[in-house]
Amino acid sequence: xxxxxxxxxxxxxxxxxxxxxxxxxxxxxxxxxxxxxxxxxxxxxxxxxxxxxxxxxxxxxxxxxxxxxxxxxxxxxxxxxxxxxxxxxxxxxxxxxxxxxxxxxxxxxxxxxxxxxxxxxxxxxxxxxxxxxxxxxxxxxxxxxxxxxxxxxxxxxxxxxxxxxxxxxxxxxxxxxxxxxxxxxxxxxxxxxxxxxxxxxxxxxxxxxxxxxxxxxxxxxxxxxxxxxxxxxxxxxxxxxxxxxxxxxxxxxxxxxxxxxxxxxxxxxxxxxxxxxxxxxxxxxxxxxxxxxxxxxxxxxxxxxxxxxxxxxxxxxxxxxxxxxxxxxxxxxxxxxxxxxxxxxxxxxxxxxxxxxxxxxxxxxxxxxxxxxxxxxxxxxxxxxxxxxxxxxxxxxxxxxxxxxxxxx
Amino acid sequence: xxxxxxxxxxxxxxxxxxxxxxxxxxxxxxxxxxxxxxxxxxxxxxxxxxxxxxxxxxxxxxxxxxxxxxxxxxxxxxxxxxxxxxxxxxxxxxxxxxxxxxxxxxxxxxxxxxxxxxxxxxxxxxxxxxxxxxxxxxxxxxxxxxxxxxxxxxxxxxxxxxxxxxxxxxxxxxxxxxxxxxxxxxxxxxxxxxxxxxxxxxxxxxxxxxxxxxxxxxxxxxxxxxxxxxxxxxxxxxxxxxxxxxxxxxxxxxxxxxxxxxxxxxxxxxxxxxxxxxxxxxxxxxxxxxxxxxxxxxxxxxxxxxxxxxxxxxxxxxxxxxxxxxxxxxxxxxxxxxxxxxxxxxxxxxxxxxxxxxxxxxxxxxxxx
Numbered sequence: 001x002x003x004x005x006x007x008x009x010x011x012x013x014x015x016x017x018x019x020x021x022x023x024x025x026x027x028x029x030x031x032x033x034x035x036x037x038x039x040x041x042x043x044x045x046x047x048x049x050x051x052x053x054x055x056x057x058x059x060x061x062x063x064x065x066x067x068x069x070x071x072x073x074x075x076x077x078x079x080x081x082x083x084x085x086x087x088x089x090x091x092x093x094x095x096x097x098x099x100x101x102x103x104x105x106x107x108x109x110x111x112x113x114x115x116x117x118x119x120x121x122x123x124x125x126x127x128x129x130x131x132x133x134x135x136x137x138x139x140x141x142x143x144x145x146x147x148x149x150x151x152x153x154x155x156x157x158x159x160x161x162x163x164x165x166x167x168x169x170x171x172x173x174x175x176x177x178x179x180x181x182x183x184x185x186x187x188x189x190x191x192x193x194x195x196x197x198x199x200x201x202x203x204x205x206x207x208x209x210x211x212x213x214x215x216x217x218x219x220x221x222x223x224x225x226x227x228x229x230x231x232x233x234x235x236x237x238x239x240x241x242x243x244x245x246x247x248x249x250x251x252x253x254x255x256x257x258x259x260x261x262x263x264x265x266x267x268x269x270x271x272x273x274x275x276x277x278x279x280x281x282x283x284x285x286x287x288x289x290x291x292x293x294x295x296x297x298x299x300x301x302x303x304x305x306x307x308x309x310x311x312x313x314x315x316x317x318x319x320x321x322x323x324x325x326x327x328x329x330x331x332x333x334x335x336x337x338x339x340x341x342x343x344x345x346x347x348x349x350x351x352x353x354x355x356x357x358x359x360x361x362x363x364x365x366x367x368x369x370x371x372x373x374x375x376x377x378x379x380x381x382x383x384x385x386x387x388x389x390x391x392x393x394x395x396x397x398x399x400x401x402x403x404x405x406x407x408x409x
Numbered sequence: 410x411x412x413x414x415x416x417x418x419x420x421x422x423x424x425x426x427x428x429x430x431x432x433x434x435x436x437x438x439x440x441x442x443x444x445x446x447x448x449x450x451x452x453x454x455x456x457x458x459x460x461x462x463x464x465x466x467x468x469x470x471x472x473x474x475x476x477x478x479x480x481x482x483x484x485x486x487x488x489x490x491x492x493x494x495x496x497x498x499x500x501x502x503x504x505x506x507x508x509x510x511x512x513x514x515x516x517x518x519x520x521x522x523x524x525x526x527x528x529x530x531x532x533x534x535x536x537x538x539x540x541x542x543x544x545x546x547x548x549x550x551x552x553x554x555x556x557x558x559x560x561x562x563x564x565x566x567x568x569x570x571x572x573x574x575x576x577x578x579x580x581x582x583x584x585x586x587x588x589x590x591x592x593x594x595x596x597x598x599x600x601x602x603x604x605x606x607x608x609x610x611x612x613x614x615x616x617x618x619x620x621x622x623x624x625x626x627x628x629x630x631x632x633x634x635x636x637x638x639x640x641x642x643x644x645x646x647x648x649x650x651x652x653x654x655x656x657x658x659x660x661x662x663x664x665x666x667x668x669x670x671x672x673x674x675x676x677x678x679x680x681x682x683x684x685x686x687x688x689x690x691x692x693x694x695x696x697x698x699x700x701x702x703x704x705x706x707x708x709x710x711x712x713x714x715x716x717x718x719x720x721x722x723x724x725x726x727x728x729x730x731x732x733x734x735x736x737x738x739x740x741x742x743x744x745x746x747x748x749x750x751x752x753x754x755x756x757x758x759x760x761x762x763x764x765x766x767x768x769x770x771x772x773x774x775x776x777x778x
Binding site: 013021022099123126129130131179182183186187353356357358360 | 519520521523524525529536578585647651654655661664667673674
């Protein structure tokens with residue numbers, strides 16, 4: 001009898017411990033893969049790229065004419081971000097679910113007004129994940145969500161993978177997610193960066209019929225780098241300037257640069273892939289009114305990918321000259337990128353943290369006037385580039401061709 | 410009363426009593442005071458905790474094996490004082506169990522079960538705690554060892570998985586804050602370390618009560634080490650400024666773990682482990698309350714009715730005593746004072762009083778002779 005009593009009590013307990021108030025069925029959720037936030041007057045416009053699960057699971061093959069699309073995009077409006085999101089209850093039978101949200105697109109207008117409220121939403125609510133990648137676009141963010149991708153079924157996933165691949169193989173733009181953005185904006189400099197995404201080409205691709213072509217009329221592309229000061233958009237860096245800033249931020253993993261032939265001069269004759277790059281920056285403060293000097297040491301290694309120079313790569317002095325020219329290229333890229341950030345008086349490279357770490361007392365004196373101090377910084381850059389590999393042939397085909405011609409003569 | 414608790418189990422019990430809630434509150438609290446120097450404050454407070462553990466351990470080691478703390482106290486300070494102390498400590502353990510349970514359920518509610526009424530969550534949790542307390546200190550000690558041994562590899566795993574996101578130089582400039590500020594930053598952690606006072610209740614259950622000193626000191630040292638590693642981990646990943654605004658930085662930290670596209674959202678794994686440690690901690694507090702009431706009131710019946718009554722009271726207290734969930738002032742200000750008074754000052758005052766009274770008795774005995 002006692003046994004039965006215990007069993008009954010255990011069963012009753014089960015009823016209490018299921019957490020059934022928070023029970024959510026999968027078919028009650030709208031899984032968002034990407035979100036865009038825009039500002040229109042005093043209203044927030046939040047747009048969602050929502051997955052259609054039945055189509056995603058069966059959409060591994062090519063799109064057939066008139067076939068259903070794996071996503072749907074819609075927007076809601078409200079005086080605050082969260083109210084705008086909850087307004088979706090008026091038009092959607094399912095609850096929005098943000099845990100699988102891959103990217104957040106920020107409209108330019110919103111970025112100009114400041115991103116504080118948006119970041120607050122992410123840090124305050126457990127359903128929004130700080131790992132979401134952040135991008136900025138000129139115009140409305142919604143347009144980016146509507147654009148379909150051919151290779152990746154879910155565009156939100158595709159955008160994030162493009163960012164990851166770019167960071168891994170080209171390193172022109174940094175990979176920025178929400179926690180990194182919050183971290184940069186709360187750093188000593190209070191500046192941050194966000195990569196741009198835009199629709200390149202003509203008519204946006206928003207239907208399955210447009211997808212069934214080998215060439216699409218337009219595609220999503222990563223572009224420049226937006227510079228934020230105190231959470232507000234203040235300017236843009238071009239791709240090459242962004243690479244320069246990335247060198248200073250020590251965020252270059254791999255990239256490809258075009259250079260000359262060393263001795264023969266000229267430009268864009270050879271392509272060199274940088275495989276490893278390490279940047280060390282050391283601040284030096286001498287006198288009271290002296291501008292801060294930043295000693296930048298870049299150590300990089302690379303491999304030759306392509307050349308049309310008539311040079312003999314078997315000779316060490318030729319390699320050495322090529323390395324010197326490459327060092328000059330990197331130096332110019334860094335200087336150009338840094339100069340642009342100085343023009344904007346936006347320390348996006350984290351020099352403020354370095355000064356604080358090395359000169360804590362001086363930092364507290366100059367903290368309030370940091371943008372001015374930053375614009376006066378003198379950069380002393382030393383680049384040490386080593387060409388590690390030449391590929392599978394040591395002579396350029398142009399040189400070989402020339403040799404054959406000479407032998408014929 | 411059987412004496413089965415070993416030195417290792419004693420250290421594990423100390424760790425289980427301090428770590429689960431400290432890990433949630435301390436990164437934010439200490440970084441609010443001393444930013445990147447938080448680890449120094451923690452180091453200082455760990456050393457303070459070791460001193461407290463030594464003093465309380467010595468006091469605990471003085472009790473006779475198999476004789477409950479409150480009864481042993483009666484032999485040195487007199488029945489009346491021992492009864493008052495027993496009731497006061499029981500009230501303290503009850504109060505701290507109620508506060509910690511409220512914090513725990515607030516976290517569960519904020520992170521996972523938003524719509525489930527807290528009164529239901531608290532009721533379910535109290536039932537689990539009653540079960541733990543009913544089983545007594547030996548099973549709690551055995552499970553504490555298991556959790557302690559699991560916590561080290563888990564911590565190492567979380568460090569390994571977040572290492573790519575760490576910036577070591579976030580620790581600089583080292584020692585930017587004055588020593589006074591750093592010491593003040595260590596007051597709140599010291600409050601948590603003072604919970605090592607649980608050793609007073611555990612020692613009589615130990616095979617060799619004399620080993621209570623070593624058990625307490627090792628418990629504090631291991632807890633301090635884990636806390637310092639966790640605070641450094643948060644600092645390296647988020648930087649001092651962001652951690653200050655994060656309620657649960659350790660949860661946010663494991664939430665960042667991503668390995669390719671196949672290892673994501675692993676925080677639930679870490680949270681599940683952490684929840685088991687909190688249940689055990691709260692179980693220890695409820696056990697402390699029951700044990701002290703039992704020995705002080707010398708009830709003529711077994712533990713069950715008392716457990717039921719205290720359980721119901723705990724459920725009611727934790728459910729209706731908190732008009733708001735946010736309790737920052739409470740956790741850092743009032744609770745720290747309460748922890749230091751009830752865990753350090755009060756037991757040490759009892760120890761001193763006991764010694765004085767014993768010395769008096771001996772002197773009187775000598776004079777009579």
